[in-house]
Amino acid sequence: MIRRILDFVFILLFVWVCMILGLWIIDRVIVPMDLSGMANIYLSAILKVGISAFLVLMWLWIWREIVKRSFWHAMKTQ
Amino acid sequence: MSRLLLNETLIFASGFTVSLVSMPFVIRTMRKKKIGGIDVHKKDKPFVPEMGGLAVLAGTTISVITAVLLLPESSNTALSFLACILIAGLVGAIDDFKNLNAKVKPFLTLFAGLPILAMNAYNLRGIVFPFIGQTRMTIVYPFLVPLAIAVTSNATNMMDPFNGTMSGSCTVITIFLLLSAIILGRTSALLLCLCLLGPLLVFFYYNKYPSKIFSGDVGSLSIGAALGAISIIGGLEVVALVAFAPQIMNAFYGLSSIGKLYERRDVSRPIAIREDGKLMATRDPKAPITLARMILARGPLYEKEAMLLFLVISTISGFLALVTAYLIVVTT
Numbered sequence: 001m002i003r004r005i006l007d008f009v010f011i012l013l014f015v016w017v018c019m020i021l022g023l024w025i026i027d028r029v030i031v032p033m034d035l036s037g038m039a040n041i042y043l044s045a046i047l048k049v050g051i052s053a054f055l056v057l058m059w060l061w062i063w064r065e066i067v068k069r070s071f072w073h074a075m076k077t078q
Numbered sequence: 079m080s081r082l083l084l085n086e087t088l089i090f091a092s093g094f095t096v097s098l099v100s101m102p103f104v105i106r107t108m109r110k111k112k113i114g115g116i117d118v119h120k121k122d123k124p125f126v127p128e129m130g131g132l133a134v135l136a137g138t139t140i141s142v143i144t145a146v147l148l149l150p151e152s153s154n155t156a157l158s159f160l161a162c163i164l165i166a167g168l169v170g171a172i173d174d175f176k177n178l179n180a181k182v183k184p185f186l187t188l189f190a191g192l193p194i195l196a197m198n199a200y201n202l203r204g205i206v207f208p209f210i211g212q213t214r215m216t217i218v219y220p221f222l223v224p225l226a227i228a229v230t231s232n233a234t235n236m237m238d239p240f241n242g243t244m245s246g247s248c249t250v251i252t253i254f255l256l257l258s259a260i261i262l263g264r265t266s267a268l269l270l271c272l273c274l275l276g277p278l279l280v281f282f283y284y285n286k287y288p289s290k291i292f293s294g295d296v297g298s299l300s301i302g303a304a305l306g307a308i309s310i311i312g313g314l315e316v317v318a319l320v321a322f323a324p325q326i327m328n329a330f331y332g333l334s335s336i337g338k339l340y341e342r343r344d345v346s347r348p349i350a351i352r353e354d355g356k357l358m359a360t361r362d363p364k365a366p367i368t369l370a371r372m373i374l375a376r377g378p379l380y381e382k383e384a385m386l387l388f389l390v391i392s393t394i395s396g397f398l399a400l401v402t403a404y405l406i407v408v409t410t
Binding site: 001003004005007008009011012013015016019020023024026027028060063064067068070071074075077078 | 207208209210320323327330331334335359361367371372373375376377383387390391394395398402405
């Protein structure tokens, strides 16, 4: 029972820590980024949103991979 | 202070009492009219009446009316909350009788978010994040409101695999949202949590293993919409997202493994029952990887044990939600 709970605790903690870390990176790194070469402010804003969206997609993809692998690993070791 | 506490107690007690009184009536009526389903995770496959969500809706409605009478200044938030859950409940009731398809149901639940927009019952500036603080999302945020209600209501609807899992995990989430509202000083969220908590406690009592009644989509969609509405009206979006993690995980795993929106009856069953009554995860690669299937991946369990595990996972994500609320307080 403990082992099953720990499986989820690890995934939950990973997802939560990544979310908090991602928010921090967006706030402290991506938003203040100085894209001085960029002439158009809209283009610069779109680029920042794009980088943030890429981070979110990476987060979801890693989350999905962890779940898939841990599920089939647990099924095999049953 | 003591008067406010008395009012809040009355709001909680009115919903609790109405649900407590109406639930046996709903059970008897549904049994008599043969509205229900087979409990597929029991060996003897008993018939269990459905649409217990009607008693939850009745209790929450009375709680909200009590709140409007006792605290008239909160009538805008309380009535938008009520309208939201009634629309979601109506969609659920239609689905209980007509079996809406997997795309129509989420689309219809989008409309449940409209009363919150129409009555301006949300934070017009946008979401408050930990570290970032108050964001300015005046244009984007109104579009996210109906989407958030559709996501919470359908994610709750998808996570009802065992007796008591939906009602139990939603009760746990409501308790942690209530505690977060206290930490963050969000009075409207506190009030709405009290309106929902009484009926949910009653429903959990009747829905826990072995279930005397199922929620039906009328219950799961309206309870999910209620939790979404609390997070938007009360300004607890990020906290609710964390507390809601098991439901989001379940929906996300299911959708990503199937690759599209689906109805339970349209896909292979992820769980099977063994001769000894224990539940086991199937090895069918076409079945969705749901949270229930993941719980059973390490070996078979009795339904009661699986239900308890769901509640433990909900409690853990609830504690993470409290930490998130604390982070919002200290970092913004």
